[in-house]
Amino acid sequence: MIPGSDPTTLDEARARIRELEALLEESEETLAAIRRGDFDAVVVQAPGGGQQVYTLENADRPYRVLIEQIQEGAFTLGADGALLYGNPRVAAMLASVPEQLIGRFLHDFIDAKERPALVRLLEEANRTGAARGEVCLRSAAGSHLPAHVSLSRLQRGDGAALLCGVLTDLTEQRQHLHELAEANAQLKAQGVERERIEEALRQAQKMEAIGQLTGGIAHDFNNLLTIIRSSVDFLRRPSLPEERRLRYMDAVSDTVDRAAKLTGQLLAFARRQALKPETFQVGACLHEVADMLDTITGARIRVVVEVATVECFVRCDRSQFETALVNIAVNARDAMDGEGCLTLRLTGGLPMPGIRGHVGSRKAFAAVSLTDTGTGMPEEYLARIFEPFFTTKAVGKGTGLGLSQVFGFAKQSGGDVDVESTLGQGTTFTLYLPEVEAAAGAAITSPAPVEATHGGGRRILVVEDNIEVGRFATQILEDLGYDPVWAANAEDALEQLGADGGGFDAVFSDVVMPGMGGIVLAEKLRDRLPSLPVLLASGYSHVLARDGDHGFELLHKPYSADQLSRVLRRIIGENSASGPTQKVPSS
Secondary structure, three states, rough: OOOOOOOOOOOOOOOOHHHHHHHHHHHHHHHHHHHHHOEEEEEEEHHHHHHHEEHHHHHHHHHHHHOOOHHHHHHEEEEOEEEEEEOHHHHHOOOOOHHHHHEEEHHHHHHHHHHHHHHHHHHHHHHHHHHEEEEEEOOOOOOEEEEEEEEEEEOOOOOOOOEEEEEOOOHHHHHHHHHHHHHHHHHHHHHHHHHHHHHHHHHHHHHHHHHHHHHHHHHHHHHHHHHHHHHHHOOOOOOOOHHHHHHHHHHHHHHHHHHHHHHHHHHHHHOOOOOOOEEEEEEHHHHHHHHHHHHHHHOOOOOOOOOOOOOEEEEEEHHHHHHHHHHHHHHHHOOOOOEEEEEEEEEEEEEEOOOOOEOOEEEEEEEEEEEEEOOOOHHHHHHOOOOOOOOOOOOOOOOOOOHHHHHHHHHHHOOOEEEEOOOOOOOEEEEEEEEEEEOOOOOOOOOOOOOOOOOOOOEEEEEOOOOHHHHHHHHHHHHHHOOEEOOHHHHHHHHHOOOOOOOOOOOEEOOOOOOOOOOHHHHHHHHHHHOOOOOEEEHHHHHHOOEEEEEEEOEEEOOOOHHHHHHHHHHHHHHHHHHOOOOOOOO
């Protein structure tokens, strides 16, 4: 007992609590009876002597108002699947009115192909108590509506079961997904287009550099042709002493080698292919590029190469690396007005400093610098020098793409490019490329030379569409002791070879020909006559770029009689070691 409390008051409070609890229990039982349908209405004595009438409608009014207002479709199904109730949202989704829905079956508003799925959902809800899935509604007006349906089983007091469901319109969601898919496809298309534009830009940058090369190469070729022409004129003189005849012949041979080197550099430089990183020795590459730069810069500019004795390797696209050096050299030549000194310097093992506000790196980098003795650039140019299409040259003298290629290449290769310039003294561009270990097998040992010997009357099928080259090739082979037969195209060659090789010991074919090309011909022969050796010859850059990919021996044009003899002797010898070729006497 609480101290100071009145026992009579406490007893009265307890009695009142019990009375209220009884009233609450009675009210709950009454509401349950109304919901079960046991009574249509209940009259309750209200405080103050009045009366209150409770019906199902006013008992559940708050919940009914809520159901009527929600933006989801709410419905109730009887045991037979007929609609017992549907809120206005369901009616709107089915293009009907609530009163017209009562008594109709839900599957009447489902596409025929979707009805098995609805049946499975109804069975699952009746069996497990709940089910969810997606269906396609078909409204009274014939329109289609994707929807998500959620079903719950409700057990009534009389033992009968109802299914209460909620329908969610997925139209807007599907529309958003469709828009996202379209946006994704557009982004992919933009990515492909960007790659195409970047590739076109790289090729344009390369073409600008090639344009600088071609003028110098044309000049060099005229010099080489002058040597060849003059030597041939002297060789035609019957009274020419043997010593001078040998000297002129050596001059022609050396000149052809120099011409082949020039064309080889230009073809390798002009190859249009995807970026292919490779590991190579920077110092050796600098010396090769320096030989090519002599052609670009002219006789009055001295090209100097300074390379440390320690080998230095990088991994990047070699063609792009050479393009970058050529582009810098072209700018240097113009800055020196055709006269001065261009120094190519390589230093390995250096950290990369911070450049244009970018953080540097302590890792080992190869620093390739090109220093000219030109006019230099003012400070305001240095901030924009690598922008595409920015140029200080006169109209028609440059596109402004050269140095942007240098910048893009350096960044793509994990490095950067820096520039320092002093007015009246010159400019230095420095390429920083990450230094790497030498690749396994980087130093390739040349195979032992095969001695050029007499052809021994072996039959060679020459496939060449150019008349002059075809005649000259057969003449060379005859002089080497072979028995050549000339076919003007691949189709004619296949006919002469027949099913058994036609008695030929080897096929010597050009690659680029009208109709069937040399590589396709070689692949057909590999399938038909696997023991017949095939030697291909080409001077085209796209073929040389695939050198080794096709699996056939490739002779680069221009080739010498000695080179042709050695390769033929080797591949025929290898074939003889693996098994003799069946010979069929020719008619």
